[in-house]
Amino acid sequence: MIETLSREAAIIGIGSTEMRNPDGRSGMSLYMEAIKNAMEEAELTKSDIDGFLVYPPNGSMRFHTELTEQLGSANFGKSLCDFPLVGGLMVGLAVNKARSAVFHDQCKNVIVVGGGTWRSSSHRTPIGLSGVDLSESIYHSREPISMEYEFPYGLHLPALAAMVTQRHMQEFGTTSEQLAAIAVAARKHAALNERALLRTPISVDDVLSSRMIAEPLHLLDCSYIADGASAFIVTSAERARDAVQEPVWILGSGQAQSFQHMGHLCRGSDSEFDLVRTVGKIAAGQAFTQAGLGPEDVDVAELNDSFTTTVLLQLEDYGFCAKGEAGDFVADGRLELGGALPLNTHGGLLSEGDNGLGNSIPALIEAVTQLRGDAGERQVEGAEVAMVSGVSESLSSYSVALLGRN
């Protein structure tokens, strides 16, 4: 067993919906299915759940009471309801908060749930600008974009990531072929995951010949928009010992924020943080310190891959390789099953699907599955430590959780 400092709380249940929503169900409907699946797996009843950390699928600041209505009939004494409204970076924050709540006896069992209807509720344009395989919503997500100083220039999320990528290429000589290797690995893993939406294997050439979205990012460098919800349940160390499922321990977590407007990180190389030297370094550093572990201890990494670039930055800033060397690091199948650092073994946002708000939870679900040894054909043999991350859409803010096998 690995030696670690921190085993205060554990994940004892996971649940998901499909990543598709052909019947146009509401976000609430998807959430309740994911929650039910997690509770049934953990053999918990409505009265066992007394904490919620939720991303309101309908944007309602009353969502916690709507949720309590549905799960409160046996016991309205829910003592934690909160909204980790930090976009793609939700997972580490939620893990941290849930861990604290059960450790301090504020709650017995906390459910974290997120997801949404990003694809089915997207705005489709009449002339089909997006082509066939990418919904409009990634272009229409305005959350991180200033409507005063940025949107008037025609900015969308891929363009933001493209400008970060361009800078990485300029400073470190990173190539489009290297970025493509990240998408190829994700797709290879998705082929082994029935839940994944895109399962046909692709080559580096397929990525490079896919439509240019914003130079240097191609269509297949961008996440694939989906619908769906996922949930997990956190409980205290004491309760985890009696859990039905093999508990997966929370070993550490961390988070760090930086810019809202990306101009603030367009600095010189004399600055510690800029567009390509992210505060992910702080988030991962906190998690590793709490866990008493380092990058070399991570057996499987389920990292946010909103764009291929997002993975590239994290590999460097989390310490898996030196700054500027991720392009070389991802070559030769290192991120693929059987490689030195299997990454996004479920296919990630690039190939399993990107369900929008709370899109970092599916990565945690996969990490738990791997640590339980339940990943079937895509199992990483002997996986004891997994890293999970969430990253904001603008690649500016990061959260990390380290999970460990029982």
Add this chain to the structure above:
Amino acid sequence: MADLAKPLPQFTPGSEPYWDALSNHELRLQRCHACGTFRFYPSPMCHAPDCMGLDYDWAEVSGRGEVYTYTVVHRPVSEAWVDDTPYVIAMIRLDEGPVMMSNVVDCEPADVRIGLPVEVVFRDLAEGVTLPCFRPAS
């Protein structure tokens, strides 16, 4: 075809002097009274690491700078940008220090590169609404 109009910038409280100056074809940024540092985007507090100045004036800047990073957009954000596609979005580092997002215009997208010297050019979008864009420096 009203849908095809580009949305105008949504002004926020405190930024009126920025937009008023632009409509007169002047680029004015906040300059801290306490330490003299220019800043962008408009905000209540000085951005300098060791300064918490809340007082400022709107001082004209040279309008000159260079491209810090950029992208050539091939898939426009909406149909309103179709006629402009491909278009260049760039982060412009002004000679005075602050960095602003903008479009690089009046050149071929392929000619844009990191480090390209640029100068401001004013695009009137509507009565009283002017957008600062940049072109290769003359």
